[in-house]
Amino acid sequence: MKNLAGLILLAAASLGISPHPLANKRTPQIIAYYGYPVEVHLVTTEDGYILELHRIPHGIKEPQNSTSPRPPILLQHCLLCSSAEFVMNTPDKALAYLLADSGYDVWMGNVRGNTYSKNHVSLSPRQKEFWQFSWAEMGYYDLPAIIDYVLDKTQAEDLYYVGFSMGTTIFWAMMNDRPEYNQKVRCMVGMGPVAYVGNAKGPLARASSQVVLIESLANFFGRYEFLSFGVLMDKVMGFACDERVFTSALCRNILFRMTGSNEKQLNKEFLPVFLTNTPAGTSVWTVTHYLQEIKSGNFQRYDYGEELNQQKYNSKYPPKYDLSKVVVPVALFSSENDWLAAPKDVEQLRLELPNVVYHKVVADPMFTHLDFVWAKDADQLVYKHVLKILAIF
Structure with a gap:
C-alpha cells in the first residue's frame, strides 16, 4: 500500500499537478485561509478524554475588539467526521462562516477518537481500553463537557446547538x-437527524446482519479504531480525487456507493478537501452501535450481549432511550434521498420528540445525507432556513 501511494504521489509530481490549496489542511488552517479569526481549545471529559474544539469568535468584517454580544452556537459533526465538515466550502456557502458573519460566536466540537481528539490523561490510542466507547459515551461525557466549557468561556446562560x-x-x-x-x-437544530435507523440503506444497512461477526473479527485482529487513514493516505487522496485527474471518477463512485448519488450537488472542486478530512476515524464500537440499531429497529444503548448487559444494565437487553426527555425546542431538516436518516425513521423521531417546532424536508428530492454539509447549494436549500429558525429563539 505504501509503495502504491508513493507511486501515485510521484506521478502527481511528474504531471506538475498541485493539490487543492486546502487539501490536507486541518480545520484551523482552513478557517485562517479565508481570513477568519480562529481559536483552538482543549476540553477534558470526566473520564479523561481530551477533546479539541475549534472556534470562530466573530465574523470576518467585525473588529476583533468589538464588545457587541454574540450568542454562542455549537456545531457537532457526524459519524467518521470532524469539525472540518462545517468549513469545507467558500465563506458564502459553508455553515460556520455564515453563522459567524450573522453575529454568532461559533464553536465546533470534536468527539473522542477522531482526528483531533486522540488524547487521554492516562490512556494511549495504542491501547484497547482507549477505544472502548461508542456514541453513548459521547452523549454522556463529551457533549456535556463541551457545552459546559463553551458556556464557561463565553459567560452565556445557554447556547444554540446544530447537530448533523x-x-x-x-x-x-x-x-x-x-x-x-x-x-x-x-434551541436545537438537527440536520439529517438520527435516532432510529431501522430503515437505513446502503453498506451500513447491509453490514448490520453481520454485526456480531464484525465485532468478533475486530477483537480477534486487535482492530479497535475504525477508518483513520493517516497522513500518507490523505496526501494520496488529495491528488487522486482532484477533478483534473482521471481517478477522481473513482472517488466520486466510492462516495456515491456509501451515501447515495446526487451528482448535481457534488462540489467537485472541493472533493480532495472533503476526502482528506473525512473519514476522520472513530472506534469500532461507535459503528457497531449503529449496526445494532439497524438490526433491532430500536433507539437503545450499546448491546454487550446478555451476560454483560445483565452486569451493566441489570437487564438482558439494552435499555431504550427516552426521547420525551428532550424538551428543548427542536427544528428538524431531513431529505427524501437520505440513506442514513431515512424518511420513515425521521418521522418516528419527530413523533416521539415532545417539542418539534419546525420540520423541513429539503426541496431537492435527490439530496443525500452528506449533502447537508457538502452540497453546492446547501446554503440555499438548508442554511438560510436554519438562520431564520435560530433568529426566532
Missing part, C-alpha cells in the same frame, strides 16, 4: 441521561 447526523444522536442520548442540559440549550 451523529451530532443529533449524541444530543438525544445526552438529554436522556442528563435532562438538566435542556436548560443550557436555547
Whole structure:
C-alpha cells in the first residue's frame, strides 16, 4: 500500500499537478485561509478524554475588539467526521462562516477518537481500553463537557446547538441521561437527524446482519479504531480525487456507493478537501452501535450481549432511550434521498420528540445525507432556513 501511494504521489509530481490549496489542511488552517479569526481549545471529559474544539469568535468584517454580544452556537459533526465538515466550502456557502458573519460566536466540537481528539490523561490510542466507547459515551461525557466549557468561556446562560447526523444522536442520548442540559440549550437544530435507523440503506444497512461477526473479527485482529487513514493516505487522496485527474471518477463512485448519488450537488472542486478530512476515524464500537440499531429497529444503548448487559444494565437487553426527555425546542431538516436518516425513521423521531417546532424536508428530492454539509447549494436549500429558525429563539 505504501509503495502504491508513493507511486501515485510521484506521478502527481511528474504531471506538475498541485493539490487543492486546502487539501490536507486541518480545520484551523482552513478557517485562517479565508481570513477568519480562529481559536483552538482543549476540553477534558470526566473520564479523561481530551477533546479539541475549534472556534470562530466573530465574523470576518467585525473588529476583533468589538464588545457587541454574540450568542454562542455549537456545531457537532457526524459519524467518521470532524469539525472540518462545517468549513469545507467558500465563506458564502459553508455553515460556520455564515453563522459567524450573522453575529454568532461559533464553536465546533470534536468527539473522542477522531482526528483531533486522540488524547487521554492516562490512556494511549495504542491501547484497547482507549477505544472502548461508542456514541453513548459521547452523549454522556463529551457533549456535556463541551457545552459546559463553551458556556464557561463565553459567560452565556445557554447556547444554540446544530447537530448533523451523529451530532443529533449524541444530543438525544445526552438529554436522556442528563435532562438538566435542556436548560443550557436555547434551541436545537438537527440536520439529517438520527435516532432510529431501522430503515437505513446502503453498506451500513447491509453490514448490520453481520454485526456480531464484525465485532468478533475486530477483537480477534486487535482492530479497535475504525477508518483513520493517516497522513500518507490523505496526501494520496488529495491528488487522486482532484477533478483534473482521471481517478477522481473513482472517488466520486466510492462516495456515491456509501451515501447515495446526487451528482448535481457534488462540489467537485472541493472533493480532495472533503476526502482528506473525512473519514476522520472513530472506534469500532461507535459503528457497531449503529449496526445494532439497524438490526433491532430500536433507539437503545450499546448491546454487550446478555451476560454483560445483565452486569451493566441489570437487564438482558439494552435499555431504550427516552426521547420525551428532550424538551428543548427542536427544528428538524431531513431529505427524501437520505440513506442514513431515512424518511420513515425521521418521522418516528419527530413523533416521539415532545417539542418539534419546525420540520423541513429539503426541496431537492435527490439530496443525500452528506449533502447537508457538502452540497453546492446547501446554503440555499438548508442554511438560510436554519438562520431564520435560530433568529426566532
